[in-house]
Amino acid sequence: xxxxxxxxxEKVINEDVLNKMEIIRKNMPAIxxxxxxxxxxxxxxxxxxxxxxxxxxxxxxxLLRHLNxxxxxxxxxxxxxAINELYGYSSKxxxxxxxxxxxxxxxTESQKEEG
Numbered sequence: 001x002x003x004x005x006x007x008x009x010e011k012v013i014n015e016d017v018l019n020k021m022e023i024i025r026k027n028m029p030a031i032x033x034x035x036x037x038x039x040x041x042x043x044x045x046x047x048x049x050x051x052x053x054x055x056x057x058x059x060x061x062x063l064l065r066h067l068n069x070x071x072x073x074x075x076x077x078x079x080x081x082a083i084n085e086l087y088g089y090s091s092k093x094x095x096x097x098x099x100x101x102x103x104x105x106x107x108t109e110s111q112k113e114e115g
Contacts, residue, residue, distance in 0.1 A: 017093050020082040021100040027075040028104025031067070035108075044102055051102075056094045060087070063101060 032040055043066060050059045060083070070076045086097050 017086065017097065020086050021097050023082045024079050024097060025100040025104040025107070027079045028101060029108040030075040031070050031073060031079065032105050032108045040105055040108055044105055047098070047102055047105075051095060051098050054094075056091055056098075059094075059098055 032043075043062075046062060047059060050062060063083075064080075067076050067080060071080075083097075086093060
């Protein structure tokens with residue numbers, strides 16, 4: 001019975017993590033829409049290098065520093081809330097949600113070109 005309870009708890013956590021990752025990915029384009037392409041490219045490059053090194057604290061510091069400049073938008077507040085909740089989970093999810101951040105920033109360019 002204990003194994004079944006553990007599997008159910010893990011499934012709930014995984015679903016919660018996926019929901020938070022989607023919130024992050026969907027809101028990033030709106031947050032970074034006003035920034036230049038070169039700014040976004042540099043940020044993505046820096047964040048990718050940080051992910052490769054596995055340094056979660058540096059990733060958060062870099063991301064939050066950039067989000068702080070846009071802290072008045074509702075999208076930023078929603079992303080920060082999601083990141084705060086994800087931070088409480090095991091670091092095994094770090095790479096997954098970090099890539100959600102990057103994909104969201106990268107989507108900004110394609111939305112701008114379509115519009």
